Amino acid sequence: MDKFVKQEGLVVPLDRSNVDTDAVIPKQYLKSIKRTGYGPNLFDEWRYLDHGEPGMDHSRRPLNPNFVLNQPRYRGATVLLARENFGCGSSREHAPWALLQYGFQAVIAPSFADIFYSNSLKNGLLLIKLDAKIVDRLFREVEGNSGYRLAVDLEAQTVTAPGGESFRFDIDPFAKHSLLNGLDEIGLSLEHAADVKAFEAKHRESQPWLFT
């Protein structure tokens, strides 16, 4: 996993609640057996005017000019501002892959769906939960100010607006540590292999039918 470094970036507002992972990356792209190549198909059905399929040259497809990601003022955005329950539905990890590969490093929303949340942190995509009122205000500020940027400091757990005002966010300490250091979670877990083996032996004794 890549380390999450302190970052400051252009913000794009996606003003829709309950954005599901089918919308983040449609099913036809889940047929790939690779981990990469999903960026061009992020929000595919909203972003393009035609229907996309794997193997197409997506750079030649007609863009939907009304979709916020396609507006010139938001080009190069690295922070996605979203509404509540972002990432609900399917467990597809292709959703955080697509967001990261498009160029996003952080998503700010009042709430996220559980599976999407853990999938994102495991890939170095920082999800920031802020109070709905603050998110509402950020939407107004982004929409009203071209070139609006936010600074995200994971170490300090703050998001800082251009005027200097900071908002604190919560994050699980283990997830924070892993993100800051780009740790291999499997490697960390395997450090406890002896504990797992000991548990497994006991478990086998008490519920042997699980091991037949």
Next chain:
Amino acid sequence: MTAKTLYDKLWDSHLAHQAKDGSVLLYIDRHLVHEVTSPQAYEGLKLAGRKPWRVDSVVATADHNTPTRNWERGLDGIEDPVSRLQVETLDQNMKEFGAKVYFPFLDRKQGIVHVIGPEQGATLPGMTLVCGDSHTSTHGALGCLAFGIGTSEVEHVLATQCLVAKKTKSMQVVVDGALGHGVTAKDVILAIIGKIGTAGGTGYTIEFAGEAIRGLSMEGRMTLCNMSIEGGARAGMVAVDDKTIEYVKGRPLAPKGAMWDRAVSYWRTLVSDPGSKFDKVVTLDAAAIQPQVTWGTNPQMVTTIDGKVPDPAQEKDPVQREWMERALKYMDLKPNTPITEIRPDKIFIGACTNSRIEDLRAAAAVAKGRHVAPSVKLAIVVPGSGLVKEQAEKEGLDKIFTAAGFEWRQPGCSLCLGMNDDLASPGDRIASTSNRNFEGRQGPGARTHLVSPAMAVAAAVAGHFVDVRKV
């Protein structure tokens, strides 16, 4: 001793390691694998030079990409080369890494992973069970802790037999009283989601309880738990009772002989103790639950068959209003339209929610002696597994469906998400027994209405939604 919930018991019996910050390594007993979310995990394992911790815990099948026709053509029947490669990659990974059981494409026992798990006895009470698929919550119907994970976690479970997890909060959803005639588990779970909202269960594990839940068959409980995730909860579960034990008995992977007796005496303890505390309790009156139909682009957007499409103008919250307006535009519906005036032109009976034998029996009971309306372009029945298909054919259900104008297909996920060639077209309006009515879920521009199997057949016959109790 403190009274424990079922979730507490399942959680406490699987702690392989506990860290100071409260996170644990949760030991996983059963790992279900399918072709879509596993290739990158096996690749990761290979790149890191790691081996699966316990191959015996893995049960695998191909279901998402598999066609529901043209099986006589073998692998060539998968027209899309990208889909075919994914199915072949699972074959390859199974050869290289192995599994307890693997039901490949074309196998007699192949099927939707959440149908074959319980069917084979691969899902047992008291287990922790995971799969790279959000509808893994289905298996909680058997009194186990089952939830969907992402591909990184699939790799983590393969390598360590554990997941880094934190205990969620607990919610009890009590459905008191008896369900009315013609009201099914699907209507119950849609009514629950309508009440708590699509994010109402976020951060919670749900236990379904109450007289109406006890009254459901095991299949009904699977339908219920299947859609826990549609209410935001990663896991849903039902306590063990006689029905659970009767269901598991004699299944291929279930314990036998003395081991069976020992297992049963343990499984009997898998109930929430009297006086155990939940962080939240939600109560519904079973008698008040009517057949449900979704009208929007999220399962929360649901109403009763005698209801109307809501009017966004009545919604005070601007974010909610905007969401409703967008949904109605996508669904091409006007506010205040009676649900019975909505005319689906495609019918899908299947998916991990409603493709078990009981679902097909309920659908066939309505289809018998009737015919699909001329306005319906396509009506398909996709059994959840090869064994469900065999059983249905033994009972003559296939003949009832085909005589009524339905197509009888091979098993798989099919039109629930259209990763195979059962894809809906833009503008199609589908009465579907699946679990998600998201934009584009069944095909770009396709409009989904979620209903029970009996309600889907009733709509197919009438050409519009209709109260199945009056058919």
